[in-house]
Every structure is written in structure tokens, then in C-alpha cells.
Amino acid sequence: MKAELINPFLLAMDNVLSTMAGMECTPGKARLKNTTSTKGQVTGIIGMTGSRVKGSVAISFTTSVILSITERILGEKQSTINSTVIDMVGELTNMVTGGAKKQLSEIGYEFNMSTPVIVSAPIHKIEHASNAPTIVVTFATESGNFFIETNFSS
Amino acid sequence: MKAELINPFLLAMDNVLSTMAGMECTPGKARLKNTTSTKGQVTGIIGMTGSRVKGSVAISFTTSVILSITERILGEKQSTINSTVIDMVGELTNMVTGGAKKQLSEIGYEFNMSTPVIVSAPIHKIEHASNAPTIVVTFATESGNFFIETNFSS
Numbered sequence: 019m020k021a022e023l024i025n026p027f028l029l030a031m032d033n034v035l036s037t038m039a040g041m042e043c044t045p046g047k048a049r050l051k052n053t054t055s056t057k058g059q060v061t062g063i064i065g066m067t068g069s070r071v072k073g074s075v076a077i078s079f080t081t082s083v084i085l086s087i088t089e090r091i092l093g094e095k096q097s098t099i100n101s102t103v104i105d106m107v108g109e110l111t112n113m114v115t116g117g118a119k120k121q122l123s124e125i126g127y128e129f130n131m132s133t134p135v136i137v138s139a140p141i142h143k144i145e146h147a148s149n150a151p152t153i154v155v156t157f158a159t160e161s162g163n164f165f166i167e168t169n170f171s172s
Numbered sequence: 173m174k175a176e177l178i179n180p181f182l183l184a185m186d187n188v189l190s191t192m193a194g195m196e197c198t199p200g201k202a203r204l205k206n207t208t209s210t211k212g213q214v215t216g217i218i219g220m221t222g223s224r225v226k227g228s229v230a231i232s233f234t235t236s237v238i239l240s241i242t243e244r245i246l247g248e249k250q251s252t253i254n255s256t257v258i259d260m261v262g263e264l265t266n267m268v269t270g271g272a273k274k275q276l277s278e279i280g281y282e283f284n285m286s287t288p289v290i291v292s293a294p295i296h297k298i299e300h301a302s303n304a305p306t307i308v309v310t311f312a313t314e315s316g317n318f319f320i321e322t323n324f325s326s
């Protein structure tokens with residue numbers, strides 16, 4: 019998978035968190051995902067269809083970081099992954115993929131996005147059903163880590 | 173959500189299971205999903221984008237039924253939700269949504285499909301991030317139940 023398809027998601031994520039939550043995040047290196055496990059407890063999944071490639075994006079948050087993000091954006095403390103937090107994961111997934119879609123359009127990749135699906139479980143496995151590799155980037159924040167997985171195939 | 177958008181998935185599911193696995197399934201009534209929980213242990217999720225509506229589809233299998241389906245299709249017994257079973261969920265998700273896409277096209281709804289994402293966990297919650305209602309249909313088989321959730325919004 020080309021880096022040009024991944025970077026827009028990393029930039030959009032950084033942009034959404036800094037502007038919406040006033041939170042800094044530091045992306046690690048993009049790497050091949052070689053396990054089905056994710057370390058997050060709540061994951062936003064969205065499908066993207068395009069004329070050149072199609073794919074799936076999963077943004078998986080540990081409990082600590084999504085509670086912190088939600089509190090920063092809404093100004094209300096959340097103690098568990100409740101419906102407010104799940105809605106926030108859906109909104110973040112939409113905002114990040116929407117921002118990435120715009121950047122991808124500028125480099126010649128047009129996409130349409132499905133509606134997000136949010137999965138939550140203390141431990142869950144995520145597999146992208148495609149022959150293309152899944153690339154994962156770990157983001158570090160002061161409240162813990164989250165993960166962006168992308169899989170695009172032609 | 174219109175029944176005309178749901179029925180193609182039910183028909184495609186029945187068709188895939190009968191032709192591929194020689195398995196009969198009986199759909200229950202379509203009902204509003206009023207909880208985030210799913211009763212399945214492995215779920216195929218796919219995004220669909222279209223000019224008139226877009227949405228998300230989740231097909232959630234209990235362990236007993238997906239092990240039986242996989243054994244019937246591949247002729248090899250599987251004892252746990254391993255990579256073979258997860259691949260099968262991806263294939264089934266593609267086949268069912270592909271069959272539904274064809275039927276939907278015939279009634280004037282054109283869709284593109286993303287690649288499926290498969291989530292597995294003993295207990296997991298699934299939420300479709302949309303203002304539209306999520307419709308769920310329970311399918312009964314001799315090996316247990318599975319569930320199709322659809323959410324489409326304009």
C-alpha cells in the first residue's frame with residue numbers, strides 16, 4: 019500500500035484532535051499489521067469505495083484515551099464506554115475519514131464513505147478481508163494510545 | 173427504512189447458504205435493533221455507498237453456526253474461530269452483499285461495496301453511527317442462529 023494513501027488519515031487525525039480536543043498526538047511508524055488483535059476497546063470502522071481503490075479503515079481507541087478525548091470535546095467526564103462515547107467514536111471516524119477523503123481527492127483518489135460502525139468489547143480482533151496488507155499506525159497521547167488501521171486494494 | 177432495501181439481503185443470504193453449504197435457514201421478522209449488543213461471536217461488517225442512500229451491513233454469527241457453515245462449505249471440521257473461519261465470514265459477507273447489490277440495482281438502487289472487516293470477540297457490541305434505524309433479522313438454522321443488521325440513510 020502506498021504511503022500517499024495512509025498519510026492523509028494521519029494528518030486528519032492530528033488535525034481533528036488538536037482542533038476539537040486540544041490534544042496532541044504522536045504517530046509512530048506505519049507498519050504491517052501481522053496479527054488480528056487490536057489493543058483498543060472501542061473501534062470505529064468505515065468502508066470507503068472509489069474508482070481506483072476501495073478499502074476499510076478502523077480507528078481503535080483504548081478506554082483511557084477515548085474517555086479523555088470525549089471529556090475534552092464535550093466538557094463532561096465519562097466514566098465508561100457508554101452511548102455518548104460510542105457516538106463520539108462515530109463522529110471522530112467520520113471527521114477523520116472526511117478530512118482524509120478531501121486530501122486524497124487532491125492527489126487524484128476519489129472516495130465515497132459508508133456510515134461508520136462502532137464495535138466495542140474489552141478484547142476484540144479485527145481482520146480486513148482483502149489480499150492487500152493492513153497498515154497500522156500507533157498514536158501516543160498523554161492519555162494512552164490509539165490505532166489507525168487502513169487496508170486498500172484495487 | 174424501506175423493506176425493499178432489506179429483503180435483498182435476506183434472499184441473498186438464503187441463496188448463498190443453500191447453494192454453498194446446503195443449509196436451510198429461516199429468517200424471523202425484521203425488527204428495530206434497540207440494543208447495541210449482538211449475540212454473535214464473529215461479525216462481518218461491510219460499508220455500502222450509493223447515490224441515493226449509503227449504509228452499513230453487519231452479519232453476526234454465533235460460534236456453532238459459523239463452524240457448521242465453514243465445515244459444510246470446505247469439508248473440513250473447524251473447532252474454533254480461527255483464520256479459516258474468519259476468512260469464511262469475509263467471503264460470506266462479500267457474497268451476500270454482492271447478491272443483494274445485484275437485486276438492489278434491479279429496483280433502482282446502485283451501490284458500491286467496501287471490503288469487509290471481520291470482528292471477533294466472545295461478546296461485542298455493534299452500533300451503526302447513523303440517524304437511521306438499524307433493522308435486524310434473526311436467522312434460525314439447525315446449528316444455531318445468526319443475525320443480519322442493516323442501516324441505510326440518505
